[in-house]
Amino acid sequence: MGLGGGLVWRAYGEGELAALTGLVEACLAVDGGLPLFSRAPLVRARLLQTRTLGAWRGGDLVAAVSVDADRTPVGACGLVHPAWRGRGIGTRLLDWAGEQAGDAGLLFTTETWTVDAEALFVARGLRRTFLERVLRHDLHAPPDVAAPDGVTLEPATLGPELFCTYRASFADRPGFVEPAAEEWLGDLRDDEGYRPELSMVARGPDGGAAGFVTVLDTWIDQVGVVPGWRGRRVGAYLVVRVLRGLAEVGADAAWLCVNDDNPAAGLYRRLGFREVGRRARYLRR
Numbered sequence: 001m002g003l004g005g006g007l008v009w010r011a012y013g014e015g016e017l018a019a020l021t022g023l024v025e026a027c028l029a030v031d032g033g034l035p036l037f038s039r040a041p042l043v044r045a046r047l048l049q050t051r052t053l054g055a056w057r058g059g060d061l062v063a064a065v066s067v068d069a070d071r072t073p074v075g076a077c078g079l080v081h082p083a084w085r086g087r088g089i090g091t092r093l094l095d096w097a098g099e100q101a102g103d104a105g106l107l108f109t110t111e112t113w114t115v116d117a118e119a120l121f122v123a124r125g126l127r128r129t130f131l132e133r134v135l136r137h138d139l140h141a142p143p144d145v146a147a148p149d150g151v152t153l154e155p156a157t158l159g160p161e162l163f164c165t166y167r168a169s170f171a172d173r174p175g176f177v178e179p180a181a182e183e184w185l186g187d188l189r190d191d192e193g194y195r196p197e198l199s200m201v202a203r204g205p206d207g208g209a210a211g212f213v214t215v216l217d218t219w220i221d222q223v224g225v226v227p228g229w230r231g232r233r234v235g236a237y238l239v240v241r242v243l244r245g246l247a248e249v250g251a252d253a254a255w256l257c258v259n260d261d262n263p264a265a266g267l268y269r270r271l272g273f274r275e276v277g278r279r280a281r282y283l284r285r
Contacts, residue, residue: 007089012054012064019061020047023081024112030082032277033112034134035255036219046077046109053096055089065093073105073283079112090117094124098284106284113278126282131260135273136253142243143271145236148229150205153241155196156212158185165201165209169224174261193217198245202234213238218246220256223264236267243271 012020017040024038024047036042047066055063065078076097080090098106108126110117118128156162163181170176188194195215202211202225211225211234220242225234246254256273258265 006057007062008056009053010056011052012061013052014044014048016054016061017043017048020064023061023064023079026081026083027079027112028277031112031114032134032275033110034257034277034279037111042111046111049075049077051100053093055084055092057084063089063093065097067097067100069100073107073285074101076101076106076108077110078108079110085116090120091124094120098124101284108282108284109279110282111279113280118280121282124284126284128280129283130281132257132279133260133265133275134277134279135256135258135265135268136276137243137255137271137273138253139243139247139251141272142247143240145233145240145271147237148202148210148233151210151232151234151237152203153200153238154203156199156201156214158189158196161209162201162212165212165226166222166224168209168226169211172227188214188216188221191216193219198242200238200241202229202238204229210234211238213242215242215246218251218254220254223256235264236271239268239271 020043021038021040024043027033028035028038037046047064049066049068051069052064052066054061062084063078063080065076068075078093078097080093094108097108106126108121113131121128160181163184166184167178171178193216195217198215200213201209204210209226210229211223213223214221220239223235223238243254256268257279258268
């Protein structure tokens with residue numbers, strides 16, 4: 001069946017939120033990826049932007065793409081139902097997004113990365129700028145890691161010290177862009193899922209911060225270890241304490257995302273995390 005296939009192409013809006021959610025869930029079930037994508041806030045943020053185009057067969061939404069024309073480069077996100085792939089629909093979605101972007105550039109986000117999607121993006125002149133692995137830990141048997149010598153943990157306080165520990169932990173990472181302190185702290189403070197009881201700072205014998213972890217709902221949001229403390233189990237100890245804390249309150253799984261080039265991915269696998277998908281961004285100038 002060709003691209004036509006009885007499809008009706010039209011813009012969509014908030015009234016199609018349920019259909020969009022169903023499309024996202026179908027893609028996640030086959031491709032893996034970011035499970036939060038199926039929640040209404042992220043469906044809206046990714047697929048209900050300023051301009052939209054959907055493909056319908058009868059009452060079923062089989063593909064959708066959305067662009068945010070108010071930003072530069074223009075942001076976009078789209079997906080095709082697994083049963084409708086291989087018919088040129090993804091190419092049409094991507095070309096339409098490119099037309100909306102014009103000369104402003106196009107930054108396309110996919111929360112359900114696949115090898116075939118990568119090939120399509122590259123063929124249409126986009127370059128991957130970001131790839132992140134989505135990891136899950138089934139909490140039926142959380143691991144144990146002994147406390148590093150002289151290290152103690154305490155609840156993290158949303159203040160200047162926590163931000164400085166974050167900055168010290170990540171400043172030497174390639175591509176690090178330092179946010180404003182109040183912006184970074186405010187994002188945590190304003191997130192309804194922030195878990196202050198599980199977000200911690202690790203301290204060395206002198207009282208100085210050795211590392212930190214922040215937790216949102218059942219997600220390990222960020223883990224960082226300051227350079228002088230790396231290789232001494234601080235990161236592993238922080239993560240395991242979170243895993244055990246989540247298990248104690250009845251969570252069945254813990255989640256995190258790790259950049260494809262982050263060496264910490266090996267640590268997470270040794271602690272029992274497994275990959276359940278990837279997410280990525282692609283840029284066309």
